[in-house]
Amino acid sequence: MKISHHFDDATLIAYSSGTLNKGMALLVESHLEMCENCMEQVQTSNRIGGDLLRQIQPVAMKSGSLDQVLSMLDDVEPEAPVVSRSHNAEVPASLVEYIGDDLDALDWKTMGMGVQQYDLKFGGAGAARLLRIQPGVSVPHHTHTGNELTLILRGSYSDEIGRFQVGDVADLDDQLEHQPIVDTEHECICLIATDSPLKFSGLMGKLVQPFIGL
Amino acid sequence: MSKDKAEGADVNAAAALVEDKKKKIRDEWSACLSSLAETRDKLEFSRLYEYFAPRVKAYIIRFGMNPAAAEELTQESMLAVWRKAHLYNRSKASASTWIFTLARNQCIDRLRREKAVEYELPEEEADPDQRHYGEHAVVAQRMEDAIAKLPEAQAQVLYLSYYEGKSHSEIAEQLGIPLGSVKSRLRLAFSKLKAHWGEKSEN
Ligand SMILES: [Zn+2]
Numbered sequence: 001m002k003i004s005h006h007f008d009d010a011t012l013i014a015y016s017s018g019t020l021n022k023g024m025a026l027l028v029e030s031h032l033e034m035c036e037n038c039m040e041q042v043q044t045s046n047r048i049g050g051d052l053l054r055q056i057q058p059v060a061m062k063s064g065s066l067d068q069v070l071s072m073l074d075d076v077e078p079e080a081p082v083v084s085r086s087h088n089a090e091v092p093a094s095l096v097e098y099i100g101d102d103l104d105a106l107d108w109k110t111m112g113m114g115v116q117q118y119d120l121k122f123g124g125a126g127a128a129r130l131l132r133i134q135p136g137v138s139v140p141h142h143t144h145t146g147n148e149l150t151l152i153l154r155g156s157y158s159d160e161i162g163r164f165q166v167g168d169v170a171d172l173d174d175q176l177e178h179q180p181i182v183d184t185e186h187e188c189i190c191l192i193a194t195d196s197p198l199k200f201s202g203l204m205g206k207l208v209q210p211f212i213g214l
Numbered sequence: 215m216s217k218d219k220a221e222g223a224d225v226n227a228a229a230a231l232v233e234d235k236k237k238k239i240r241d242e243w244s245a246c247l248s249s250l251a252e253t254r255d256k257l258e259f260s261r262l263y264e265y266f267a268p269r270v271k272a273y274i275i276r277f278g279m280n281p282a283a284a285e286e287l288t289q290e291s292m293l294a295v296w297r298k299a300h301l302y303n304r305s306k307a308s309a310s311t312w313i314f315t316l317a318r319n320q321c322i323d324r325l326r327r328e329k330a331v332e333y334e335l336p337e338e339e340a341d342p343d344q345r346h347y348g349e350h351a352v353v354a355q356r357m358e359d360a361i362a363k364l365p366e367a368q369a370q371v372l373y374l375s376y377y378e379g380k381s382h383s384e385i386a387e388q389l390g391i392p393l394g395s396v397k398s399r400l401r402l403a404f405s406k407l408k409a410h411w412g413e414k415s416e417n
Contacts, residue, residue, distance in 0.1 A: 044404075050308055
């Protein structure tokens with residue numbers, strides 16, 4: 001797999017410092033499975049955390065805390081290394097726990113105009129959902145009030161930035177207004193995670209937004 | 215003149231010594247953690263615990279937990295160190311980096327479980343006294359090594375991310391700057407740290 005679009009360093013730092021919401025963190029993990037480049041950046045970001053941990057002003061533990069933990073050591077088994085289960089490679093292992101390994105078997109909700117969605121229903125601010133977009137369909141122009149991450153799982157699309165194929169991520173913030181269009185005769189399925197709602201612009205957006213509820 | 219030069223050399227030598235000592239400490243803990251997987255030696259674990267537990271606890275408190283919960287979560291994190299020691303790979307990360315990621319994951323899991331409930335409640339006004347806590351923390355915090363060499367505005371966004379678990383949007387709001395500025399500061403800080411670390415390898 002040739003990946004040509006990666007995360008912004010600022011996003012990987014947010015992942016490393018543990019400040020992304022669940023959907024966005026899951027999307028980052030899914031891409032990391034496929035991308036050594038971003039994995040390396042995350043390991044570097046983790047080092048910032050490690051360095052800070054050495055420098056932090058320690059806060060004493062309660063007396064007896066070590067003995068408490070020592071008394072528990074014999075009861076815990078060493079954790080078995082994670083064996084990657086065989087699964088349909090189309091769905092990253094991190095995602096399988098939430099959506100299973102068959103994209104076609106999901107309970108897709110039709111939103112009209114060649115778009116279907118599957119909401120992962122994580123709750124909280126923002127959202128994580130899969131979009132399934134038919135060939136030639138273009139998602140209305142929209143901007144973001146916060147950050148939006150997209151990971152392509154099947155097919156491809158193009159927008160003002162470039163062409164996005166399987167494994168690629170789009171890492172967008174409120175600076176940008178874009179209008180992705182599915183650019184082959186195959187459908188495109190992507191995972192989208194945001195930390196706040198999307199805003200559609202233009203008349204089209206005003207009509208569509210209440211309807212698809214994005 | 216020559217006296218100044220001699221003093222300059224002394225200062226450099228002293229700095230090199232400090233740097234050396236820090237590296238030694240890092241290596242020592244990494245070796246300790248590596249051998250723990252083989253030996254399952256409780257004495258070795260106790261040494262790691264005495265050094266790291268108070269630091270992990272401080273980190274977890276910064277992340278927004280009350281001290282009692284932080285104490286408990288630290289114990290869980292250190293138990294995870296014992297359970298996962300055999301998965302530690304010295305060539306990939308120092309002990310402190312590895313333990314940081316373990317503790318961070320414990321924090322996230324716990325906070326997510328609590329937040330799931332919290333979101334049901336109406337949003338509360340931020341405590342005005344809390345708003346500038348981050349800035350004070352940065353000034354008060356003694357910074358070392360590469361991070362210390364960053365301009366304060368860049369170090370500050372790193373601290374707010376790593377020490378206080380603030381999202382980019384929260385940092386933007388707290389500092390009264392656009393989201394884009396938060397990101398560009400983080401990017402700059404990151405590229406400087408990478409350049410610095412590239413010169414001297416950690417492990
Ligand atoms: Zn990547």
